[in-house]
Amino acid sequence: MTTSTQPRGRPEAIRAVPVRHPGRWLAAAVIAVLVAMAVNTLVYNPRFNWPEQFQYLFAPPVLTAVVNTIWLTAAAMVGGTVFGVVLALMRMSPNPILRAASWFYLWVFRGTPLYTQLLIWGAIGALFPTVSLGIPFGPEFVTWQTQALISAAIAASVGLILNEAAYMAEIVRAGILSVDRGQHEASGALGMTRMQTMRRIVLPQAMRVIIPPTGNETIAMLKNTSLVAAIPFYELTFAAQNIYARTYQVIPMLIMAVLWYLALSSILMIGQYYLERHYGRSERTPTVARDQAGE
Amino acid sequence: MSDFMVKAEQVHKSFGRLEVLKGIDLQVSPSEVMCVVGPSGSGKSTFLRCINHLEKIDAGRLYVDGELVGYRQRGDKLHELHEKEVAAQRREIGMVFQRFNLFPHMTAVENIMEAPVQVRRESKAEVRQRAGELLDRVGLADKATAYPGQLSGGQQQRVAIARALAMRPKLMLFDEPTSALDPELVGEVLEVMKQLARDGMTMIVVTHEMGFAREVGDSLVFMDDGIVVESGNPREVLADPKHDRTKAFLSKVL
Numbered sequence: 098m099t100t101s102t103q104p105r106g107r108p109e110a111i112r113a114v115p116v117r118h119p120g121r122w123l124a125a126a127v128i129a130v131l132v133a134m135a136v137n138t139l140v141y142n143p144r145f146n147w148p149e150q151f152q153y154l155f156a157p158p159v160l161t162a163v164v165n166t167i168w169l170t171a172a173a174m175v176g177g178t179v180f181g182v183v184l185a186l187m188r189m190s191p192n193p194i195l196r197a198a199s200w201f202y203l204w205v206f207r208g209t210p211l212y213t214q215l216l217i218w219g220a221i222g223a224l225f226p227t228v229s230l231g232i233p234f235g236p237e238f239v240t241w242q243t244q245a246l247i248s249a250a251i252a253a254s255v256g257l258i259l260n261e262a263a264y265m266a267e268i269v270r271a272g273i274l275s276v277d278r279g280q281h282e283a284s285g286a287l288g289m290t291r292m293q294t295m296r297r298i299v300l301p302q303a304m305r306v307i308i309p310p311t312g313n314e315t316i317a318m319l320k321n322t323s324l325v326a327a328i329p330f331y332e333l334t335f336a337a338q339n340i341y342a343r344t345y346q347v348i349p350m351l352i353m354a355v356l357w358y359l360a361l362s363s364i365l366m367i368g369q370y371y372l373e374r375h376y377g378r379s380e381r382t383p384t385v386a387r388d389q390a391g392e
Numbered sequence: 393m394s395d396f397m398v399k400a401e402q403v404h405k406s407f408g409r410l411e412v413l414k415g416i417d418l419q420v421s422p423s424e425v426m427c428v429v430g431p432s433g434s435g436k437s438t439f440l441r442c443i444n445h446l447e448k449i450d451a452g453r454l455y456v457d458g459e460l461v462g463y464r465q466r467g468d469k470l471h472e473l474h475e476k477e478v479a480a481q482r483r484e485i486g487m488v489f490q491r492f493n494l495f496p497h498m499t500a501v502e503n504i505m506e507a508p509v510q511v512r513r514e515s516k517a518e519v520r521q522r523a524g525e526l527l528d529r530v531g532l533a534d535k536a537t538a539y540p541g542q543l544s545g546g547q548q549q550r551v552a553i554a555r556a557l558a559m560r561p562k563l564m565l566f567d568e569p570t571s572a573l574d575p576e577l578v579g580e581v582l583e584v585m586k587q588l589a590r591d592g593m594t595m596i597v598v599t600h601e602m603g604f605a606r607e608v609g610d611s612l613v614f615m616d617d618g619i620v621v622e623s624g625n626p627r628e629v630l631a632d633p634k635h636d637r638t639k640a641f642l643s644k645v646l
Contacts, residue, residue, distance in 0.1 A: 283493035283552075286444055287507035287559060288483030290475060297510060301497050 146349040153340060154353055162336030163357055165250075169332060170319045173257035177318075178311065180258060181265025186295070188270055199266070206263035211256075212324050218256035219328035221247060253322075253330035261318060268310045272303030305376045312369035316362050333357055397422045397563055397594045398443060402452035405438055412438045414618035415452065420563075420611075423592045427605035427626060430615035431641055436598045439615070440565050443596070444485040445478050456485065457562060483511060486556030490568040492548040494540040500527065500551045501536040504558045512559070519558070526554035530584050546577030550584050557588075564588065566597040602646055606630055614638045 139145060153159055187199035206214070217224075222243040231237035247255075276299045284294040323334035331339075333354050341350040398420040405413040412435045420426050428436045441447045442454060445462040454461045462478060463470040473481070495503050504523040508514045527533050530550035540548050549569055556564060566585065570578040582604050589595060589608045599605065605612050605626045612626035614635070622635045630646070633639045 277493075279489060279491050279493035280495065282446055283487075283489060283495070284507075285446065285479075286482055286485070286487035287555070288479045288511045289507065290479050293510055297506065298495055302495075 144348060145352065146346055149344070149346055150349045150353045150356075153350065154356070158339070159333075159336055159353070159357075162331055162333045163361075165330070166319070166322050166332045166357075167361065169250075169253060169257065169322045169325065169330075170315065172254045173261050173318050173322070174311075174315050176254065176258035177261025177265045177314075178269075180262035182269050182300075184262055184266035185269035185273060188266065189273065203263045203266060206260055211260050211321060212327055214260055215253070215256045215324055215327040218252040219249075221252065249328050249330040252328050253325040253332075256325065256328070257318065257321065261314065264314060265311070268307055268314070269303070271310075272305075272307035273299055275306040276302045308376050309369075309373055312365070312372060316365050316369070319362055319365060320358065396420060396455070397424070397457055398596065399455040400439075400452065401454075403439065403442060403449050403454055404451035405435075405442060405447060405449050412618055413442070413449070416615075416618075416620055418613060418620060418623065420594060420596060422562075422594050424610045425589045425593075425595045425597065425608055426611045426613060427609040428596065428598045428613045428615060429600065429602070429605065429641075429645075430621075434615045435618045436615045437567050440487075440567050440596060440598050443563075443565060444482050444487055446487075456481070479511070483507075483559055484562050486559060486561035486564040488549070488552050488556055488564070488566045488569045490571050492540070492545070492552045492572070494548055494552055494555070496540050499537045499539055500532065500543070500554075503540070503551060504555045507555070508558050523554070523558060526557055527551070529557075529587070530554045531580070544577060545573045546580045549573065549581045553581075553584055553588070562594065564593055564595045566595065566599065568598050568600070570599070570601060600645060602630060602642075614641065616641065 184199050184202060187195040188203075190196055190199075225243050227240050228243050228246055229237035229240040231239075273295075280298050280302065281294055284298045289297070322332050325332055326335040326338065329335060337350040337354040341347045344350070396419040398418075400416045400418050403413055403416040404411070414435075416435075416439055418426075428440070430436050438447060442449050443456060443461065448462060459481065460470075461481065462473055464473060464477075465471075494500075495506065498506065501520070501523045504526055505516070505519045508519040508522070509516055524533070524536065527536055530553055532547055532550055532554075535543060535547060535551070538547075540551070543551065553569075569585070570581050573581065578601070582601060585595070585597070585604070586608050597604070597609070609626040611623060612629045613623040614621050614629065614633075614637075616637050622629060622633060622638045629638065630642065633642055
């Protein structure tokens with residue numbers, strides 16, 4: 098705004114005819130009809146059997162399954178992240194054997210379907226009937242029956258953790274690589290070891306890159322837990338199947354599972370929103386202009 | 393204490409097929425301020441990085457305070473030092489980078505405290521007090537809790553100098569410390585470095601600031617194409633360069 102315009106006063110506000118958007122009206126009409134149809138079927142199609150659904154929504158067997166789904170998701174993500182960090186560090190190690198081992202692991206676990214992996218974990222007793230503690234190729238001190246030692250819960254968590262670790266390894270590696278090389282050099286020049294540099298300098302900075310895809314992985318994991326029915330382990334989808342095998346209410350029970358998954362993933366999405374806001378906040382980005390303006 | 397703080401004998405360094413250092417010989421005495429100048433790509437930064445083993449040398453010998461850098465000599469065989477031993481050598485050498493390389497997730501005072509606490513395992517209270525004194529010394533006592541992103545380039549570089557000094561190094565390396573700064577911020581960093589030189593710190597400074605070299609430097613080394621072309625008293629070399637390459641370079645920068 099220059100001062101020369103002041104004496105002449107403010108010109109009259111523009112009142113132009115807005116551009117018409119007939120496409121928007123058409124799209125709105127189509128969507129409105131589809132929504133009306135959907136509402137109509139939800140309300141008047143008796144085969145949704147809402148009363149039966151609500152009866153089972155908070156029934157003890159369903160709640161047990163929901164709790165199992167939640168802790169399985171949490172265990173898989175925590176375990177997968179910890180092991181994923183180890184794999185990422187191995188992948189970037191100067192030791193060629195560790196690098197190769199990590200690469201091979203990722204090749205196997207990312208190159209095969211999770212469902213197939215879980216089926217194998219469910220049948221692991223067929224491959225190794227007993228588990229022993231001892232010296233490799235030497236004497237064995239203690240021996241267990243695999244079936245007794247590895248419960249469905251353990252097989253389910255191990256299967257999900259090992260698979261998730263392969264994906265988390267790549268996410269962690271991308272995060273570590275996003276940190277400027279100068280940070281490694283600066284901490285190295287101060288006499289810090291590689292492990293100290295990683296723990297104190299690099300990983301905290303890598304978090305900004307690691308957090309958002311990890312949130313997506315968590316939401317994906319919530320849904321992937323439905324695959325452990327392959328083992329079989331009792332979680333939400335398996336519970337729904339259990340009930341409709343008895344009652345023949347297939348759709349109502351599956352819709353009930355859908356409602357639970359939506360509720361849980363909504364909670365996760367809200368958590369992800371706040372986490373990202375926390376790690377994306379501006380205290381670490383340049384605010385020189387603001388700082389100088391304030392002084 | 394050995395006669396020389398830094399002694400280089402026929403130091404060679406290649407990156408792949410590119411030979412960057414082609415036999416560097418030089419000595420730096422304790423409390424000496426040596427300025428290294430030369431065109432970009434002449435190998436001066438690489439040489440500086442070799443001194444604290446950020447780069448491995450391919451041939452020759454490099455000593456800091458009488459100790460071989462990065463290797464141990466047993467008989468006529470060299471043994472690579474373990475990572476921890478290299479880290480121990482680096483503790484004694486401070487380094488200041490062109491791009492500051494402060495830790496962006498830590499405040500100024502946390503940047504300074506990090507290495508003494510994590511590496512030397514000194515008590516936090518003691519280090520915090522020393523960090524405060526160092527910030528005061530570089531004129532930033534009021535910026536202790538500022539994050540690097542909230543500081544100007546000149547302020548960041550002064551924090552970086554304080555961070556290096558917190559380890560009480562016997563040698564300070566400066567890799568073009570003012571090259572990434574806006575012109576009006578160069579002076580404040582050079583002032584801190586001058587004070588440091590006056591306090592008797594041994595310094596090797598790769599720089600384009602000829603005024604600083606003339607005023608503060610005890611010696612000046614002109615490097616070009618991986619060798620030391622000319623060296624001597626900075627005032628004499630800058631006023632009356634003997635070598636054609638030195639003359640050509642100085643005519644461009646002075």
